[in-house]
Amino acid sequence: MIGYYISLAVRSLRRTPILSALMVAAIAVGVGAAMTTLTLNYMMSRNALAEKNDVLYAVQLDSWSSTDTVENPSEMPWQVTYQDAVALLRSDIPSKQVAMHRWGGPITLENSKIRPFIADARVTSRDFFSLFDVQFIYGGTWNSEADKNHTQQIVLSEETNNKLFGGENSVGRSVNFNGTPFTVVGVTEHWQPSPKVHDLNNGHFNDSAEAFLPFGLHRQFEIYPWGNTNGWKSEEINSYEDRLNSDMVWIQYWVQLDTAEDVERYGDFLTGYIREQKEQGRFPRPVKYGLSSPSEWLELNEVVDGDDRMLSWLSLAFLLVCLVNAVALLLAKFLRKAPEAGVRRALGASRKAVFSQHLVESGCVGLAGGLVGILLTLAGLGLIRQLQMGYMDRVASMDWAMMLAAIGLAILSSLLAGLYPAWRISRTNPSIYLKTQ
Structure with missing residues (x-):
């Protein structure tokens, strides 16, 4: 029966091409506007670590002042101090754990025509690659001693x-980083999570x-982080060692805890x-x-802020306006078919059958509107990429x-829009139209 109703719907839409096009356009424009903003929000808030959401944890320690509260939803520093990171690395409870921060400098080859360029680097412990599922093309990571002692190795x-x-x-082979030779031990595959869940302190959508480089290089090179460094009290810093032993927070820390028992033990x-x-x-x-967990971390860091959510609500409100227009168009179209519906009712068709027939026609309008709405969404996202709005280029896809969500939204919207017109036409009194024939 559904197939028969679809056949009737297609014939009906062909008989009134202009009115049908207006209905499809009303749905398509609303869906296109709504899905452009919803897609941006979805891409901005998606969890690149979703597969490990139940075993990965960002660690925070409330080492702040007794009189001041950190102004973020957790009321704790996002990062930990160097001395705390070193102490936490000694725990054997996590199956994997990572202390890290952003760094950088010029990188080049010795006796090469390749011009030096500034490379954004991450100083981290060896578990970084396995914890965040970063795959290698060649080689692998450094050994565990490099996280404690000076070892001039590098992964590219x-x-x-x-x-x-x-x-x-x-x-x-050897590369020069910050004027010092480092031996390459591995090369990673392209890895560009968006948003950058593992480091939301240095831009949610910045490049990876x-x-x-190994975590054990700090003292040898007196590494200062390229990123946020915060403190709550005045400290006398006369040497790099003083900095390492200070209460300034600048290290991001993640652990992998495979069971609920491990979570409890690590909490203790x-x-x-x-x-x-x-x-x-x-x-x-x-x-x-x-x-x-990664999903909680994204929410705490407000990757999708209130303005983005408000824009989504406004786009859905615009879709609602388009639906009101679609209701009017559907009502006009269906009422024009009242004589036909009256004859069907006189021949024995039930009100339910007439209602279903016209609701299926509304669904067909929605399907067509959804397909056109996808094209409008792709055009909108393409325009955003053309505007070169920084990180938006990466999420505008x-x-x-x-x-599938766009098609579902369009069909649902058209069905909602078609409820009243379909109900009206199903209440047609057949006797009125039989007398006019």
């Missing part, structure tokens, strides 16, 4: 390896690192560590720590899930 991104070595296997470990530090005069606030 695929893009950096292409620039320096033309994409060849560069493992074992072009090079990776953090509680015990904070109490130990309290005995040494640190951590003046009540005992508090944070273990946030539409995947298959959002395309």
Whole structure:
């Protein structure tokens, strides 16, 4: 029966091409506007670490002042101090754990015609690649000793390896980073999560690192982070060692806890560590720590802010306006078919059958509007990319899930718009039209 109703709907739409085109356009424009903003919000808020959402945790320690509260939803610093990061790395509870921060500098090859360029780097511990599922094209990561001691090794991104070595296997070769030779131990595949869940402190949608260096290099090179460094008290910093031992926060910390028991044990470990530090005069606030999954981390950091959500609501309001127009057009079209519906009713068709027939026709209008709406959405996203609005270039794209969502939204909207017109036509009194024949 549905197939028969669809056949009737197609014939009906062909009989009134201009009115049908207006109905499709009303749905398409509303869906296009709504899906453009919804797609941007979806791409901005999607969790690149969703597959590990139940085992990965961003670590926070409330080491702040007893009189001032950190102004963010968690009321704790986003990052930890260097001395706390080193202490946490000694725990054997997490199956993997990562301490890291952003760095950078000029990189080039010795005796090469390749001009030096500034590479955005990440100083991190060796578990970074396995914890965040960063795959290698060549080689692998450094050994565990490099996270504690001075080891001049480096992992390059695929893009950096292409620039320096033309994409060849560069493992074992040497590059100059910040004027110092480093031995390449690995080359990663292209890795560009968006948003950059692992480091929301340095831009939610910025490019990922072009090079990776061991965490144990700090003292040798007196590394200062390229990123946010915050503190709550005045400290006398006369040397780099003083900086490392200060209460300034600048290290991001992630752990992988595979079971609920591990989460509980690690929570007990953090509680015990904070109490130990309290005995040494640190951590003046009540005992508090944070273990946030990637999805919770995105929400805490407000990757999609209130303005973006408001824009989505406004676009849905515009879709509602388009639906009101679609209701008027559908009502006009269906009432023109009242004599036909009256004859069908006189021949024995039930009100339910007439209602279903016209509701299916509304769904067909929605399907056509959804397909055109996808084209309008793609055009809108393409325009955003043409405007070169920074990170928006990366998120202004539409995947298959959002395309299916656009068609679903269009069909649902058209069915809602068609409820009243279909109900009106199903209430047609056949006797009126039989007398006119």
